[in-house]
Amino acid sequence: MRSFFLFLYQYRAFLVFILLEFFALFLVVQNSNYNRATFFNSSNAAIGSILEVSSNVRDFINLGGTNKQLSEENALLRKQLNVLKDRLNQPDDADTSGRFSFVNARIVNNNIFLLNNTLTINAGKENGVFPGMGVIGGGGIVGKVKRAGKKYSTIVSLLDIDVKVSAEIKGKINLCTVQWDGKSHEYAKVLYVPRHYQLAIGDTVLTSGYNAIYPPGITIGTISKINLPQDATFYDAQVKLINDFTSLSHVEVIVNKDLPKLDSLTITEGNE
Numbered sequence: 001m002r003s004f005f006l007f008l009y010q011y012r013a014f015l016v017f018i019l020l021e022f023f024a025l026f027l028v029v030q031n032s033n034y035n036r037a038t039f040f041n042s043s044n045a046a047i048g049s050i051l052e053v054s055s056n057v058r059d060f061i062n063l064g065g066t067n068k069q070l071s072e073e074n075a076l077l078r079k080q081l082n083v084l085k086d087r088l089n090q091p092d093d094a095d096t097s098g099r100f101s102f103v104n105a106r107i108v109n110n111n112i113f114l115l116n117n118t119l120t121i122n123a124g125k126e127n128g129v130f131p132g133m134g135v136i137g138g139g140g141i142v143g144k145v146k147r148a149g150k151k152y153s154t155i156v157s158l159l160d161i162d163v164k165v166s167a168e169i170k171g172k173i174n175l176c177t178v179q180w181d182g183k184s185h186e187y188a189k190v191l192y193v194p195r196h197y198q199l200a201i202g203d204t205v206l207t208s209g210y211n212a213i214y215p216p217g218i219t220i221g222t223i224s225k226i227n228l229p230q231d232a233t234f235y236d237a238q239v240k241l242i243n244d245f246t247s248l249s250h251v252e253v254i255v256n257k258d259l260p261k262l263d264s265l266t267i268t269e270g271n272e
Contacts, residue, residue: 100215102252103127108152112185112245117157119143121251124151129253134213137251140242141165141207141218145253153253159185159245166211167220170204173197178205178220178239185245187224190237197235199226205239212256 105123123129125148135142135155143163147154156163158180165178167190177191193199203223209216225238 099257101255101257103129103255104250104252105129105153106250107248110245110248111157112159115161115182117159117245118146119155119157119248119251121153121155121253122151123253124149124153126150127253128255129153132213133256134254135251136214136218136254138243138248140220141214142243142245142248142251144213155251157245158188158241158243164191165214165220166208167205168208168216169193169197169199169223170206172199172203175208175210176205186241188221188239188241190223190239191234193235193237195228195233195235199223199235199237201226214254 103123105121107119108122109120111117119142129145129148131145131148133145135144141158143155143157145153146156158165161180161182163180167176167178168174169176173193176193178188179191180188190205201223205220205222207214207216207218207220219242221239221241223237224240227236
């Protein structure tokens with residue numbers, strides 16, 4: 001305390017000067033409408049900037065929760081969209097509860113630098129996740145459930161050289177295949193597109209729906225490169241993936257209520 005009083009005594013002249021300056025500024029602002037308006041406008045701008053920075057910090061801190069909320073909303077919207085599609089494609093007396101529903105999950109581990117990449121998500125059998133289910137997120141497909149534990153599951157990523165996805169080129173081709181070539185995490189190959197089709201840069205590549213894993217119409221990417229050698233039967237085409245696998249945080253696991261029936265049908269046919 002003694003040191004504090006010594007400090008005040010030592011700098012008393014300077015402190016009195018500062019105090020008088022503030023008092024003079026107060027009088028100038030108080031006795032002039034123009035100066036008062038200028039002062040408050042400047043103050044509001046400064047305070048607004050501070051509040052904006054504070055809001056940005058809060059938004060950054062809450063980003064994880066915001067992503068989770070958006071992912072849950074996406075899952076609900078996808079379910080509602082698939083119910084609507086089923087109603088449009090089925091007769092009046094058909095079951096229109098929707099073939100597909102979605103389980104929201106967060107990615108806790110993600111590999112992109114291997115030839116057979118995987119992800120780990122924080123949803124498992126207790127959430128209704130089982131092997132063989134498709135996984136989407138970020139606007140496109142992510143992979144397929146390989147193993148499901150009680151609370152966590154391992155996903156085979158689309159960035160796996162052994163994964164093939166049944167696809168279509170919007171408005172042009174009903175069936176082709178997308179497969180990663182083990183190079184860039186941004187691109188994959190489009191296979192088995194016959195040369196007589198008019199393929200073009202920018203064409204949209206979607207899931208075809210010719211399997212029980214993914215609903216039809218999920219975006220995979222857009223055609224970014226085309227090569228057609230003179231004696232080739234198929235195009236050598238590249239698709240730029242819609243998903244940036246380096247920044248994925250949340251996904252949705254696709255639950256197809258018809259999958260058990262399709263699996264049992266496959267087993268029955270295999271035994272005949």
